[in-house]
Amino acid sequence: MPELPEVETMCRDLQTRVAGKTIAAVKVYDARVIRNASGQAFVRKLKGCGIVEVSRRGKAALLRLTSGWLVAQPMMTGYFHYHADGESPEIVKATKIRISLTDGSTLLYNDIRMFGRIYLVKALEDVSYLQRIGPEPLAGDFTPQFLQEKTRLRRVPIKTLLMDYTFVSGVGNIYASEILYKSRIHPLRQANSLKAKELRAVWQHTREILTEAIAMRGTSMRDYRDASGEKGEFLNRIKVYGREGERCGCGKGTIEKIVMAQRSTFFCKHCQS
DNA sequence: ATTCTGTCCTGTAGGC
DNA sequence: TGCCTACAGGACAGAA
Numbered sequence: 485m486p487e488l489p490e491v492e493t494m495c496r497d498l499q500t501r502v503a504g505k506t507i508a509a510v511k512v513y514d515a516r517v518i519r520n521a522s523g524q525a526f527v528r529k530l531k532g533c534g535i536v537e538v539s540r541r542g543k544a545a546l547l548r549l550t551s552g553w554l555v556a557q558p559m560m561t562g563y564f565h566y567h568a569d570g571e572s573p574e575i576v577k578a579t580k581i582r583i584s585l586t587d588g589s590t591l592l593y594n595d596i597r598m599f600g601r602i603y604l605v606k607a608l609e610d611v612s613y614l615q616r617i618g619p620e621p622l623a624g625d626f627t628p629q630f631l632q633e634k635t636r637l638r639r640v641p642i643k644t645l646l647m648d649y650t651f652v653s654g655v656g657n658i659y660a661s662e663i664l665y666k667s668r669i670h671p672l673r674q675a676n677s678l679k680a681k682e683l684r685a686v687w688q689h690t691r692e693i694l695t696e697a698i699a700m701r702g703t704s705m706r707d708y709r710d711a712s713g714e715k716g717e718f719l720n721r722i723k724v725y726g727r728e729g730e731r732c733g734c735g736k737g738t739i740e741k742i743v744m745a746q747r748s749t750f751f752c753k754h755c756q757s
Numbered sequence: 758a759t760t761c762t763g764t765c766c767t768g769t770a771g772g773c
Numbered sequence: 774t775g776c777c778t779a780c781a782g783g784a785c786a787g788a789a
Contacts, residue, residue, distance in 0.1 A: 486782055486783095487782050489782095490782065516766090543783075543784095557784080559782085559783045561768090561781085577767090577768095595766095596766085596767055596768060597766045597767050597781085598766050599766065599784080600783095637758090639759080640761095644760090649783085656782050656783070657782060658782055659782085703782075705781080705782065706768095706782085707768090707781085707782085746761095746762080
């Protein structure tokens with residue numbers, strides 16, 4: 485699923501393409517993705533709403549409406565695809581919601597695995613994910629000091645902690661491996677064993693990698709495509725994720741795969757300790 | 758409080 | 774070709 489850079493890419497595209505537009509009609513193909521309303525209520529409430537602004541928090545897209553908010557957590561395979569007026573949007577099996585805008589354009593919410601969640605709320609606090617979420621890694625409150633304080637009592641592996649959105653938001657399975665590779669830290673290291681210098685490296689490379697990935701419009705491993713159906717280009721910069729058995733860039737080690745908390749994890753034993 | 762495990766779904770790739 | 778298993782960008786509930 486999209487991690488922070490992919491959700492950011494989606495939100496920026498939506499901001500450009502649908503902010504300021506008005507919803508003419510809504511069709512729900514599978515109401516299971518709508519978490520706090522029935523399909524009928526969702527359609528009724530959304531129809532006639534204006535989309536004021538699109539922003540992001542963690543891995544959630546926030547659509548500010550003229551009345552309330554539409555919050556979308558794409559999870560593993562969810563995504564909003566945009567089709568301009570005149571392009572005929574292809575309704576596929578993965579299409580769960582179609583939003584028609586008054587200018588003739590269309591927004592499709594596609595989600596193969598249906599882990600994604602769509603909420604229609606009065607206030608953002610009504611979404612539990614947004615109540616529990618930790619700091620934005622690219623914002624000012626995510627600092628080396630923050631990492632030092634928050635890891636002090638945490639014995640979980642640093643990779644598990646990086647992926648915990650209540651600790652820091654937006655880092656998922658691909659970027660966690662990449663961040664630790666670049667930081668030269670073994671993913672199994674207990675968080676509270678990291679020295680200040682190591683935490684500073686984690687801080688720096690979290691920001692660098694996410695920033696670069698946003699600039700490249702994300703990473704396309706399998707399903708992921710942006711709002712226009714294009715792949716993200718950060719895959720070309722991926723050093724370890726999915727590269728089990730390949731020679732590491734250092735020339736000495738081979739990239740290994742282990743499973744941590746049921747998630748594949750990639751690293752180079754020679755580079756990371 | 759923190760940590761760990763299983764679960765929610767569907768599609769696809771790879772082995773035999 | 775077809776069947777079977779493993780695995781996939783996440784978050785949560787419930788248990789230890």
